[in-house]
Amino acid sequence: MSFKISAHTVKGVLYRFFSARFMNINYLIILFILLLINPSLADNSIINNNSNHVKTHLNLSLEEKTWLVQHPVIEVGIDPSFAPFEWLDNNQQLQGMSADYLTLIQNILKVKFKIKKTVSWQETLDLAKANRLDMFSDANKTPEREKYLLFSEPYIETPIVIINDIQKGFIGSISYLKGKRVVLEKGFFLNDLIKSHYPDIKIVNVANGSEALQYLDYRLADAYIGDAIYSNFLIQKNNLLNLRISGHTGYKNQHRFAVPKDKAVLLSILKKALKQISNKQKDQILFKWRGMHIQQGISLRKLIYIGIAIALLFALFTYWLFRLKKEIHQRKKIEQALIESEARFRNVFEATDAIAVHGYNKHREVIYWNPASEQLYGYSKNTALGKKLENLIIPDEMREPVIQRINDWIDNGHPIPSAELTLKKSDGSPVDVFSSHVLLKNSNNEAELYCIDIDISLHKKQARKIEYQAYYDTL
Structure with a gap:
């Protein structure tokens, strides 16, 4: 049986020998014998390198050069189903971001990477444990x-998010999953963290992300926790339009060698090779692999800051009212101050045209509707007053979850x-908004809910337009 060895491979090996000052002719003869009898050099699972030559300044030590000479083929463990980061296609060839990084590093180091093909991430981990x-x-x-x-520094960082069925409403954070069935891939690093920090969460382990999303689609679990880019890729690929990102965990997926x-x-x-890869x-x-995403107009972070500032304003207002009510001996002055204060705040929210503020009693009936709410939702103040929240601006599929969450806030x-x-x-x-919420008590100690909404439709439209243009520009 014969094996094809490229001139580039032989040249690269000889280069490392001479640069490391391996001038012994017997050693060179042994090297060529090994090259001739080693079938892994002709294996289809080795990544081909078609990149242009890369000028590098690695400053490898003698020990590092020796190691590369002694290991012309490096066996790489992968996750076979972790698109778009890395996966095996129908021809069992490695694809994704990791594959591109390996190709660049292969060109820099002049080595060959051989992919160890497994059926699951857990199997790959088991191979590593067995060295x-x-x-x-x-x-x-x-x-x-x-x-x-041992680990390198991260070369990509992506957020870990919560995925659920759109009919189950927003989750927000991982703390709301206590007592719920949550799907995780076997071997995923969050398994140990969740078991340690959230022991009340019922973990259901599956082989991969596709199987995890099937659990949600068939309503066999309440949520799935996974990489944001990976999850979005699978949702679009499998046309699972009933699933969406419903919260953030605070954790990040740090992709490392x-x-x-x-x-x-x-x-x-x-590590030295990674430093040779430019930001470009x-x-x-x-x-x-992801498509360009650029935020235009008002950033989401700024919207969050605005929402927090308004919520704090309401909190301070509530605290001030409480202090006034404690001064019983100045009742008349307090009542007058309350009237003036309410008028000032009402004037603030009546005058603004960019922030919609609307209030509801414990039965979710409108008790306040500022002009910005009229402009944003199209209902006049007279039309809105007395109407229920879920009958005005809540889409049909969100009605039950919204009612449940409001009742849960008031009662619990x-x-x-x-x-x-x-x-x-x-x-x-439809209208896209960033919505904040405040629960107050009125003079009769009854709950009143106030919603502060900012229109982000233009921001969303611009982001979608840019993503669309970026996708077709790459084509």
């Missing part, structure tokens, strides 16, 4: 994995978090 891999192309650092692996502890030299080499190259890889004190919502205008058309 049958040279490295991982994409792994998160956890205390458990640090027992047998990793090696077994006995291969610290390889990690040092990989990193951006090109990210845009290629569980607040509704600020969030982006798609509500309904008087003509039935």
